[in-house]
Amino acid sequence: xxxxxxxxxxxxxxxxxxxxxxxxxxxxxxxxxxxxxxxxxxxxxxxxxxxxxxxxxxxxxxxxxxxxxxxxxxxxxxxxxxxxxxxxxxxxxxxxxxxxxxxxxxxxxxxxxxxxxxxxxxxxxxxxxxxxxxxxxxxxxxxxxxxxxxxxxxxxxxxxxxxxxxxxxxxxxxxxxxxxxxxxxxxxxxxxxxxxxxxxxxxxxxxxxxxxxxxxxxxxxxxxxxxxxxxxxxxxxxxxxxxxxxxxxxxxxxxxxxxxxx
Numbered sequence: 001x002x003x004x005x006x007x008x009x010x011x012x013x014x015x016x017x018x019x020x021x022x023x024x025x026x027x028x029x030x031x032x033x034x035x036x037x038x039x040x041x042x043x044x045x046x047x048x049x050x051x052x053x054x055x056x057x058x059x060x061x062x063x064x065x066x067x068x069x070x071x072x073x074x075x076x077x078x079x080x081x082x083x084x085x086x087x088x089x090x091x092x093x094x095x096x097x098x099x100x101x102x103x104x105x106x107x108x109x110x111x112x113x114x115x116x117x118x119x120x121x122x123x124x125x126x127x128x129x130x131x132x133x134x135x136x137x138x139x140x141x142x143x144x145x146x147x148x149x150x151x152x153x154x155x156x157x158x159x160x161x162x163x164x165x166x167x168x169x170x171x172x173x174x175x176x177x178x179x180x181x182x183x184x185x186x187x188x189x190x191x192x193x194x195x196x197x198x199x200x201x202x203x204x205x206x207x208x209x210x211x212x213x214x215x216x217x218x219x220x221x222x223x224x225x226x227x228x229x230x231x232x233x234x235x236x237x238x239x240x241x242x243x244x245x246x247x248x249x250x251x252x253x254x255x256x257x258x259x260x261x262x
Contacts, residue, residue: 029176029185033223034082034209037070044068045105058085058221061213069104069208076100076206079174079185083225088122088161090215095120095160097220099175100207108212112146114203115210116175118186118194122161136161140184140194144201151184152196159188170226177204189226 037043041054047067053060061068086095096119103113119139138155141148160167172187181199185192211218 029077029079029174031079031081031172031174032075034070034080034220035222035224037072038082038220038222043070043072045071047105047107056221057225058219059211060217060219061211062217064213064215066213067105067108067210068213069101069210071104071208074100074206074208075174077174077176079172079176079187080209081170081172081223083168083221083223084171085166085168085219085221086120086160087165087216088120088157088159089165090122093122093215094212095214095216095218096212097171097173098208098210098212099173100203100205101210102203102205102207104208104210109143109210110146110148114144114146114205115142115207116151116182116184116198116203117141117143117212118173120157120160122157122165138193140186140196142198142201142203144203147201149201151198152194155193168221168226170223175203 035057038059039054039057041052041059044052044059045068046052046061047065050061050063050066052066052068053062059068080099084095084097087093088095096117098109098115098117101109101113101115103109103111103115107113109115109117117140119141121137121139136157138157138159140151142151143149158164159169170187170189172185174185176183176185178197180202181197182202182204184194184196184198186194211220
């Protein structure tokens with residue numbers, strides 16, 4: 001019994017330490033807003049020179065199948081913060097944003113490029129039943145030299161489709177170097193959605209922040225535009241479980257110590 005309690009205590013402490021490492025990494029990452037970059041459309045390169053507009057701090061891609069890449073600063077090793085507005089109701093809409101995009105707006109990253117991407121999928125594409133084309137999910141992916149890698153578990157999509165079509169949500173997304181690996185962090189309205197360590201195919205090179213519009217327009221605006229939603233959804237990431245893990249470990253160790261004294 002004593003050995004079992006000791007093992008439980010050790011395992012709980014390990015979980016606590018792993019969670020602490022993830023939480024500290026997420027908290028240590030510098031968060032910077034895209035507000036200034038979004039005020040001027042000339043800051044952005046576009047695929048095939050497609051038009052983008054900037055009005056009242058909102059950058060909008062109006063044409064389908066287009067890319068906009070920020071050309072002045074790559075925000076390397078930082079979380080970028082902005083409000084994202086999109087409509088994923090249209091089949092194949094798939095609003096997407098990327099960091100460390102090696103091709104920028106030259107051409108899509110799957111054409112031999114590398115990037116970390118977040119894609120919101122609403123309705124499934126008609127006539128396409130493979131896993132990639134299923135709807136109702138948020139995907140975190142990596143493209144490395146044109147090859148596609150799914151990162152982490154697929155998350156059910158609560159945003160930008162159905163009743164939330166055309167919704168506005170505060171986004172914090174970035175890639176942070178962590179030794180030989182790269183940690184990907186995504187928060188929506190302050191809630192952590194992804195915290196994934198890419199150690200198998202990390203993209204270590206600097207690259208662009210890019211936005212992809214497929215079947216419907218997308219817009220990126222000031223981070224403060226979604227402040228109300230952010231305040232109503234406090235961060236529930238790894239940092240939140242630390243007190244519980246620590247308390248559990250302390251309790252098990254206390255039981256073990258008590259039994260040893262008897």
